[in-house]
Amino acid sequence: MHAAADNASASLPHVVILGGGFGGMAAARRLDGASVRVTLLDRRNHHLFQPLLYQVATASLAAPSIAAPLRQILRxxxxxxxxxxxxxxxxxxxxxxxxxxxxxxxxxxxxxxxATHAYFGHDEWERYAPGLKTLDDAFLIRRRVLLAFEHAERETDPARRQAWLNFVVVGGGSTGVELAGTLIELARHTLPREFRHSDPRRASVRLIEAGPRLLPAFDPTLSDKARGQLERLGVEVHTGVAVTGIDADGVKLGERRLPARTVLWAAGVAASPVGRLLGAALDRAGRVQVLPDLSLPGHPEVFVIGDLAGVVQANGKPVPGVAPAAKQMGRHVGAMIRACLQGSDERPPFRYRDDGSLATIGRMAAVAQFGKLKLSGFSAWSVWLLAHIYFLIGFRNRLVVMLDWAWAYWTHQRHARIVSGGDIPDDSPEPPPGSP
Amino acid sequence: MHAAADNASASLPHVVILGGGFGGMAAARRLDGASVRVTLLDRRNHHLFQPLLYQVATASLAAPSIAAPLRQILRxxxxxxxxxxxxxxxxxxxxxxxxxxxxxxxxxxxxxxxATHAYFGHDEWERYAPGLKTLDDAFLIRRRVLLAFEHAERETDPARRQAWLNFVVVGGGSTGVELAGTLIELARHTLPREFRHSDPRRASVRLIEAGPRLLPAFDPTLSDKARGQLERLGVEVHTGVAVTGIDADGVKLGERRLPARTVLWAAGVAASPVGRLLGAALDRAGRVQVLPDLSLPGHPEVFVIGDLAGVVQANGKPVPGVAPAAKQMGRHVGAMIRACLQGSDERPPFRYRDDGSLATIGRMAAVAQFGKLKLSGFSAWSVWLLAHIYFLIGFRNRLVVMLDWAWAYWTHQRHARIVSGGDIPDDSPEPPPGSP
Structure with a gap:
């Protein structure tokens, strides 16, 4: 038995929360002051502000700017x-x-x-096309991207050099759009003056989306705007094409081959394997099918929230796997547990409130949607900037992130361009994250 | 042949600098504007401000605050x-x-x-007692230290819990003193409110020095002051005791055993193995014995500088392995190459100018020595603070480091307390840095 179970207040009901992401954290906070013992369990020591993880992967922010120890936040x-x-x-x-x-x-x-990233039955692609869910993923991507430019600088064969300058991002959701936009800025604006033999401006960034348009969660007019803004930055956008193969030399799209030494995966997520431990019905993406109050069928004392929960809204659409939905679910469950402890039998259904969607593309380029209001370009980018600084955890982080962004904005420099973890740049891709 | 050798200015003399630390960087900069091609080669992409590396290892600073890409600095x-x-x-x-x-x-x-850290013929100790020379070393130490407190929180057996709260630092030079002082502050001031079952204030930090006093490079009166300041902070200092064994359970000092799950190594350095490639005479620490002008005997076109160079001063003492000495040697060699290109035959001997020594111990605790002037406590700490901010590379880093320090000073918080690299905290020590 964990020490956590045998302390002085052992007679109080015990709430165990698995996972310190947006959902688990919101549930924990909603239980502050209640007559319960709460144990928040995570296999990592930090809460991660995932919406900005792509900025760590592209060397714009240092990891501590978007991650804080769970203990410190909740002390x-x-x-x-x-x-x-x-x-x-x-x-x-x-x-x-x-x-x-x-x-x-x-x-x-x-x-x-x-949730974690998923390769739709092609786990062998992970080795060549890392996904972006954890800090370790971000460090791996940062390392691959920065070393690709180093390889190009060392390479004397023009075709092989260009292959090191070719980047493919698979998946046209917000993460894919954000990665592609930042990569092209890195190549065109941050790095050019620093290389003597290869020209980073010759880098190509291709964004591949199997569906008919980018950002499917947004209104189609904004998908078009996003595409236009990306293309103006220099990204080549391919929609309606499915990736059929990925290896060390690039990506296969049916008969066509895109030579590229660096491929990033932003195409799919699957719910965490912990869902399977509940023995309940899962949907196609591995999400646990819960009752409208977010409890497990037959177990009113067990709740599933966030990206792991498969919840259908009144309009028949699933609740999207985004941070605001996870937070709302956490607060809903926290409130319900409090009510339950006070003797209430009510189990109100969870209702998702759509506060709008935002995706950033690059300098002064973004799209935003708040109900009927649609923004793109500079106005959307300003809203994105304010929203992300506001929601970042901890006053210090906000200040440092603002400083970093202001610095990057004026100088085009990115300060987190550190490659660590093994000194000798090798030609072969590293093992996938999580391997020893 | 590297592409670096076949560019437009191929007819100019080619200066190759191996290593982008303080020495190599100073030599490179001294050659700015000269009629030469310079190639700076490093196996890492960044210059590291090593005097502050212990702050990354103890979660006070983020890596990008003390490391910057060589390309960016020299662009x-x-x-x-x-x-x-x-x-x-x-x-x-x-x-x-x-x-x-x-x-x-x-x-x-x-x-x-x-130079790298050395275990005096006991390479098997590296596994249990990591040293601190690279960013990867700092991440490994940060991970071990932070996870030790997590292990203590989970442990129910009092003796095993205390073993996780016992820290031993081997080596009483500046790195050892700085690590010990920061560890005790982490335990006594940063972490206490955040744990529910174990009390971080029960942590013990022991500093072991085989020689008769701490900080042998300083005046004996300052060694005493440093010891007093460390002991007031709560560090147990042992001088004149040699470590005879290190394993997963702690440190052996002859017959005595100190049980500790976390041991840090700050006891010895050995010159980089690149020195052996020169086929020249090496001293006991592996340093290349150079002529007074820092050139290799018999090879006036080859110079060895920094921690790899074994240079004896006029007073018979060796030039110390510190950053200012490396910088001075780099500038000396850069200037001599410039003169040589202009037809000069003069080979002035290198003279080390001792600008003083500084070692920090903790909040408002430090020692400093400038010729006859000796400072300790708050005054030394203020000088240390100003000097380190001044010498940090890049305006942005200075600003962020100042902000971090101010934040840590007022709140006792440390923002870089992120553990990454494998999720499940295991009981067994990780493999030594550099292993796959």
């Missing part, structure tokens, strides 16, 4: 303890979570372990 | 190109450097590959 919540461990099993009958280093008995369980 | 120097590669051989007769990915012919060669 003032006296009824809460953070535990660093990994879930290995859930015994719904015994109300017990089994972890790698102990177990936890719960009265309420909130499962908020999120 | 305005038109006669210089940066090459990311690793030296594998030096052919002194053919004036050629062999690298992993090509070769370079030189007219002048400056070898500035520095």
């Amino acid at each position: 003032r919540q006296r009824n809460l303890g953070v535990l660093l461990d990994e879930v290995t099993g859930i015994d719904l009958a015994a109300h017990r979570v089994q972890c790698a280093h102990g177990s936890l008995d719960y009265d309420f369980l909130v499962v908020a372990t999120g | 305005r120097q038109r006669n210089l190109g940066v090459l990311l590669d690793e030296v594998t051989g030096i052919d002194l007769a053919a004036h050629r450097v062999q690298c992993a990915h090509g070769s370079l012919d030189y007219d002048f060669l400056v070898v500035a590959t520095g």
Whole structure:
């Protein structure tokens, strides 16, 4: 049994939250001051502001600017303890979570372990096309991108040099659009003066989307605007083409081959494997099908929230896998647990409130949608800037991020261009993240 | 042949500098504007401000605050190109450097590959007691230190818990003193409110020095002051005791055993193995014995500078392995190459100018020595603060570092407390840095 279960207030009901992302964090905070013991369990020590993770991957921000220790964020919540461990099993009958280093008995369980990137049955692509979900993913991508320019500088054969300057981003959702826009800026504006033999401006950035348009979550007019803004920056956009193969030399689109030594994957997500431990019905993307109140069928004391939850709205559409939805679900469940502790039997259904969507493309280029209001270009970019600074955790981070962005804006420099983790740049792609 | 050798100005003499640390960088800059082609070769893409590396290892600063890409720092120097590669051989007769990915012919060669940490014939200790020379070393130490507190929080057995809260730093030079002082502050001031089951204030930090006093490079009165300041902060200082064994459970001092799960190594350095490629006489620490002008005996076109150079001053003492000495040697050699290109035969001997020494211990605690002037406590700390901010590379870094320090000073918080690189905290020590 974990030490977390045997403290002085052991008689209070125990709420166990699995996952310290936006959902788990919101649930935890909503329980501040309630007569419960809360244990927040994560296998990482930090909360990650994922919407800005692409900026770490493209050397614009340092990792500590978008990640903060869970303990530090939650240190003032006296009824809460953070535990660093990994879930290995859930015994719904015994109300017990089994972890790698102990177990936890719960009265309420909130499962908020999120999603990971998925390769649609082509796991062999991961080796060549890393995805972007964790800080380690971001470091791997940063390393690959920066070393590609170094390889080009060293290469004397023109075709091989160009292959190092070719970048392909697979997936036209917000992450793909943001990565492509930042990569082309890196190549055209940050790096050119620094190389003597190869010209980073000759880099090509191609964005491949299998569906008919970029940013499918946005209004079609904004998809067109986004495409136009990306193309003006220099990105080559391909929609309606499916990737059929990825290897060390590039990407296959049916009969066509795009030679590229650097391929980034932003095409698909699958729910966290922790969902399978619940033994409940999963949808096609691995999400747990929950009741309208977000509880597990047959287990009113177990809730699933965030990207792991498969929830259908009244209009028949699924709740999107975005940070605001996860936060709203966390608050909903936190409030319901509080009410339940006060004797209430009510189980209000979760209702998703769409506060709008934002995707940034580059300097002064973005799209935004708030209900009927649609913005693009500079106005959308300004809203994006303010919103992201506002939602960043911790006053210090906001200040440093603002400073970093102001600096990058005026100088075109990016300060986080550090390659670490093995000194000798090798020609072969590194093993996928997570390998030893 | 590297592309670096076949550009338009190929007829100019070619200066190859191996290593982008303080020495190599100073030599490169001294050659700005000279009628030469300069190639600066490093196996890492960044210059590292090593005097502050312990702050990355103890979660006070983010890596990009103390490291900047060599290309970015040197981008305005038109006669210089940066090459990311690793030296594998030096052919002194053919004036050629062999690298992993090509070769370079030189007219002048400056070898500035520095030093690494050494275990005095006990390489098996590295696994348990990582040293601190590179960013990867700092990330490994940060990970070990932060996870030790997580292990203590999970552990229910009191003796095993205390072993996770015991830290031993081996080596009482500036790095050891700085690490010990920062660790005790982390335990006593940053972390306490954040843990629920273990109390970080129960952490013990022990500093072991085999010699008779701390900071042997300083005046004995300052060694005493440093010891007093460390002890007031809570560090247990042991001098005159040699470590005879290190394993996963702690440190052996002869018959005595200090149980500790975290041991840090700051006890010894050895010159870079590149020195051996020169086929010249090495001293006991592996430094290349050079002539008074820093050139290799019999090879007036080859220079060795920085921590790799074994130079004896007029007073019979060796030039210390510190950043100012490396910078001075770099400038000396750069100036001599310039003079030589203008037909001068003069080979002035290198003279080390001691600008003083500084070592920080903690909040408002430091020692400083400038010739006869000796400072300790708040005054030394103020000088240390100003000097380090002044010498940091790049305006932006200085600003961010100042902000970080101000933040840490007022809040006791440290913002870089991010653990990445493998999710599941394991009981066994990680492989040493550099392993796959």
